[in-house]
Amino acid sequence: MSHSTPPLTSGEHPITIARLRRAPVVLATHNAGKVGELRELLTTVGVATLGALELGLPEPEETEDSFTGNALLKARAAAERSGRVALADDSGVCVDALDGEPGVYTARWAGEPRDWQRAMARVEHELAKRGAVLGAARGASFACALAVATPEGDTLALEGRVPGVLVWPARGTLGAGFEPMFMPHGYSQTYGEMEPDVRAAINHRAAAFRLLCLALGCPVRD
Structure with a gap:
């Protein structure tokens, strides 16, 4: 259900799960x-x-042109100001027929x-302007x-x-943002129709968290 990019690391000392467990x-x-x-994960x-x-x-202004760039910007700012290890996320919906938009500008839309x-x-x-009416043309x-x-x-x-398709009209009131419009592959419900605990177990944040667990060397949650 998920696609990923390889972990990016910098600095002399790798970040491990032991370091994250040392202090909040x-x-x-x-x-x-x-x-x-994030707290539950x-x-x-x-x-x-x-x-x-x-x-x-x-919260710093998000000035980068990628999800990873914005997440790093926010994590670095919090770590510098607090003197603690910090974790940040950046997320959005990328529509195939719109060349990946809204992407990092999802909130601005x-x-x-x-x-x-x-x-x-x-x-x-x-x-609609692009004639993307059928499901095959509505990938996101x-x-x-x-x-x-x-x-x-x-x-x-x-x-x-997490890949899926966009439905219209939007369905469900249990999600936020574009979630009522997004139906992940393999499911008949949109994120907006799923109970929060079900959605949280399969969504893009959970997919990224599983990769984080692998990078940190800790057991991956099913």
């Missing part, structure tokens, strides 16, 4: 939903966490204040990059993807 890891996001999901491998808001950390109904309608409008993937950074400057970053 900072979750570099102000998004309560992401904090909850990390708990399964014995890693305690602190939210960025708990430490009064600001929702405007300010965020209006995800408008964002989904915009994607559907763009697909949800991507998530996870990055870990230490105060010493070591980093680890990787990306997980």
Whole structure:
């Protein structure tokens, strides 16, 4: 269900699961939903966490042109400010017929204040303009990059993807963002129709987390 890019590492000392277990890891996001999901995943491998808001950390502007770049930017900023190991994510939906858009600009398509109904309608409008009506022409993937950074400057970053198709009208009220429009391959429900625990076990963040576990040398959660 997932595609990935190889882990990227820098610095002299590899980041290990033992290092993450040494002290609470900072979750570099102000998004309560992401904090909850990441906290639950990390708990399964014995890693305690602190939210960025708990430490009064600001969110840096996302200026990179890739999910991995933005995740690294946020993780580094949190690690430098807090003096702790930090973990950040960046995620979005990439539509095949739109040359990968909205991609890293997924949130921007929702405007300010965020209006995800408008964002989904915009994607559907763009697909209709291209004649992408049948499922085969409506391929998309949800991507998530996870990055870990230490105060010493070591980093680890990787990306997980889940392929699927976009449906219209959007279905379900249990998801956020583009999730009511996205149906992963092998399933008959959109993310928006799935119970949160079911979705969290198979989504792009879970795919990236499994890769993180492999890179850290800890058991992979099924």
